Amino acid sequence: SQELEQSPQSLIVQEGKNLTINCTSSKTLYGLYWYKQKYGEGLIFLMMLQKGGEEKSHEKITAKLDEKKQQSSLHITASQPSHAGIYLCGADFLYSGAGSYQLTFGKGTKLSVIP
Amino acid sequence: NAGVTQTPKFRILKIGQSMTLQCAQDMNHNYMYWYRQDPGMGLKLIYYSVGAGITDKGEVPNGYNVSRSTTEDFPLRLELAAPSQTSVYFCASSYSGSKGDGYTFGSGTRLTVV
Numbered sequence: 001s002q003e004l005e006q007s008p009q010s011l012i013v014q015e016g017k018n019l020t021i022n023c024t025s026s027k028t029l030y031g032l033y034w035y036k037q038k039y040g041e042g043l044i045f046l047m048m049l050q051k052g053g054e055e056k057s058h059e060k061i062t063a064k065l066d067e068k069k070q071q072s073s074l075h076i077t078a079s080q081p082s083h084a085g086i087y088l089c090g091a092d093f094l095y096s097g098a099g100s101y102q103l104t105f106g107k108g109t110k111l112s113v114i115p
Numbered sequence: 116n117a118g119v120t121q122t123p124k125f126r127i128l129k130i131g132q133s134m135t136l137q138c139a140q141d142m143n144h145n146y147m148y149w150y151r152q153d154p155g156m157g158l159k160l161i162y163y164s165v166g167a168g169i170t171d172k173g174e175v176p177n178g179y180n181v182s183r184s185t186t187e188d189f190p191l192r193l194e195l196a197a198p199s200q201t202s203v204y205f206c207a208s209s210y211s212g213s214k215g216d217g218y219t220f221g222s223g224t225r226l227t228v229v
Contacts, residue, residue: 004157033218042205042222088157100165102173103148103207103218105157 003027004091006106013079014114021074021109023089029069031092031101037108038085046074046087076111084113117141121206121221128196128228136191136224138206144219146209147189148173149181151202152223158205164189196228 005024013019023032034046047056049065049072056063060077076083086108092101122137140147145166150158160173164183178200180192189208193200206221 006157009155035220040225043220045218045220048217090158100146100211102160102163103209104160105150107155107157 003093003104004089004106006087006089006109008109009107010110010112012112012114015080016078019076019079019111021087021089021111023072023074023091023106025070025091027070027093029065029072029091032065032069032072033090033103034063034072034074035088035090036085037088043088079111079113081113081115084111086110119206119208119219119221121204121224123224124222125225126227128193128226130196130198130228132196133192133194134196134226136193136204136206136226138189138191138221139187140189140206140208140219141187142208142210142219143186144208144210145186146211147183148207148209148218149179149189149191150205150207151175151200152205153202161191161204193226198228200226201228202226 007022032049035043037043047063052067052069054065062075065072088105088108090103090105093104119140148163149161152158159175161179162181164170167183167186170181183189204224207218209218
C-alpha cells in the first residue's frame with residue numbers, strides 16, 4: 001500500500017496562476033520533505049517540515065504541515081514556466097528492518113506551466 | 116564538497132549482462148541508500164546501509180546486491196540484467212537514521228536494459 005498519497009497526479013496551469021499540491025498519509029508525518037525534479041535530472045531539495053502547523057516559504061513556493069501532521073500542501077503563487085517539473089513529497093517512516101527512519105516517497109505530481 | 120557522486124550517468128546494458136553502479140559520498144554520512152524511479156512513479160528503496168559492513172533490503176531488492184566496505188562507498192550490483200531493471204537509480208546519504216535528519220541525493224544513473 002502506498003503510505004504517501006499525492007494529488008493531483010498531474011496538473012496543467014497557465015502562467016501566472018496559483019496552484020496547490022497535496023501529500024497525505026494515514027500515519028503521523030515526521031520529517032516531511034518536498035523535492036522538485038526536472039525531467040532527466042536529480043532531486044532538488046525544496047523544504048523540510050517537522051512541526052505540526054509549520055509553514056515555510058522560499059521565493060513563490062510555500063509548504064505547510066497540518067496540525068495533525070498527516071497532510072502537507074505545497075502552494076505555488078503566480079506560477080512560471082520555471083516551476084514546471086515533478087514535485088515529490090517524502091516522509092521519514094520508521095523502518096522495522098533497521099529500527100531507523102527511512103525516506104519514503106509519494107508517486108509525484110507532474111506540473112506543466114503554459115506560457 | 117562533492118556531496119554524493121554517482122557514476123555512470125547513463126548506461127545501456129544487454130539482457131543478461133551485469134554491471135555495478137557506483138556511489139560515493141564525502142560527508143562522513145553513516146547511512147546510505149539506493150532508490151530506483153520508474154516513469155510516473157516515486158522513488159522506491161532498493162537497499163540501504165547503516166554503516167560500513169552493514170546492509171539490508173529495502174522495498175524492491177530482487178535482482179540487486181550491495182556491499183559497504185567503507186563509509187564513503189556504496190556500490191549497487193546488477194546481476195543478469197533484465198528489461199524490468201530499466202530505470203533511473205538514485206543514491207542518497209544521511210548522517211543518521213533519525214527522523215528529520217535530511218538526505219543528500221546524487222544526480223542519478225539512467226539505465227536502459229535492451
